[in-house]
Amino acid sequence: MRLPVLVFDIETLTDLKAGAHLYGLxxxxxxxxxxxxxxxxxxxxxxxxxxxxxxxxCISGLWIDENGVMKLFSFSRENNSEAEILKKFLSIFDKRNPTLVSWNGSQFDLPVILFRAMYHGLSAASLFDQGEIDTQKRYNNYQNRYHHRHVDLMDVMAMFNGRHFQKLDDIAHLLGYPGKRGGTGYFIPEYVKNQQWLELTSYCEGDVLNTWLIFLRWSLLKGQVSLEDHRLWTQATIHYLQSQPQQNEFLAVWRDMSQHTDFTVKDFPSSSI
Known part of the structure; x- marks a missing residue:
């Protein structure tokens, strides 16, 4: 597993102003x-x-640096405009070149970021360069479907066959992880309308955490981490989440869901929580 890693997810609403302009309403x-x-x-x-x-x-992410230190973060409309959210997220790539990990990021998250960055007149060369500026990115960039600078887990786990695409929630549950914990993206408009920012960011961060846990399992499958390293990463994630009050529910549901598979039952030894 090439560090640093950035696992990310976005939440969106319909842009009514742009829609009215597009359709002449x-x-x-x-x-x-x-x-x-x-x-x-x-x-x-x-x-x-x-x-x-x-x-x-909202854009949420989990950053794992070269020393294995984790940081969960969210940029939301609570304190930022959409342009400011994008600037903060895109600045990460100006400073670092992480392994980017997503679920359906190639078909949804990155194209949305591309269009919205263009809408606001932003530059994102570090994320969207395909070798025109940095020649090394001709063979290792964030857009190419078969490069691993961006790992879209939905795509790679389907072996790049759209007929095999699966939902994040289903795969998380199947593997013994929390999934969406009863929530869906249909609640996003209500969260924003009612200014329920903690609910919004916790939901988005939950998708990020599920994606991270599935990425660890995929890395084990690929032989990029050993079984012992997978265990250590899992325990490090649990330890980190114990210091994140907004993810208490995620941690509790994970503990319950882990009992449903022989592999994840070992995630929570009786003395760990």
Whole structure:
């Protein structure tokens, strides 16, 4: 496993202002969202908006440095505009070149970041350069599907076959991890509307933590960490989360879910919590 590692996830809302401009709609605010959903259903048969109309309200990440030190963080609309969230996230790549890890990041998170960065007139060369600036990135960049500078776990675990794509929640549960703990992305608009920022960031961070745990298991499968190293990383994660009050529920659900597989039952020895 090449360190440092950055596991990340984003949460979004429909950008009503951009949607109204794109479709030429002149409607009251309370009618605009439903109109955009109706138009989307007509053109694609789904409520899920096109990538460019996803406005970022939170980016969460787990940073693991070369010494194995972990830091869980979130940039949200509580204190930042969307442009400020993007600037903070993108600045990480200006300073470092981590192994980037996501679930469906190639098809959703990174394209959203690309469009929204362009929307705000931001530069993100360190993330989107494919060798035009740094020639080494021609063969090892964050966009190429088969490079491992960005590991999209949904893609690699499906062996790059869309028919085999799985949901993060399902795989987390299957492997003995918490999953979404009863929540879904449908709550994001309510969290933002009601200014429930802790709920928003805890939810996004939960997806990051599930992705990290699955990444550890994938690294074990690939032989990039040994069984003993996997155990040590797991225990280090548990120890770190014990110092993160906003993830008390994640830790408690993980302990319960771990009892469902012979492998994860060892994550929580009786004396560990």
């Amino acid at each position: 002149d409607l009251p605010q309370q009618d605009l969202e439903q109109a955009l959903y109706k138009l989307r259903r007509q053109e694609a048969g789904t409520d899920f908006q096109r990538i460019a109309l996803h406005e970022i309200v």
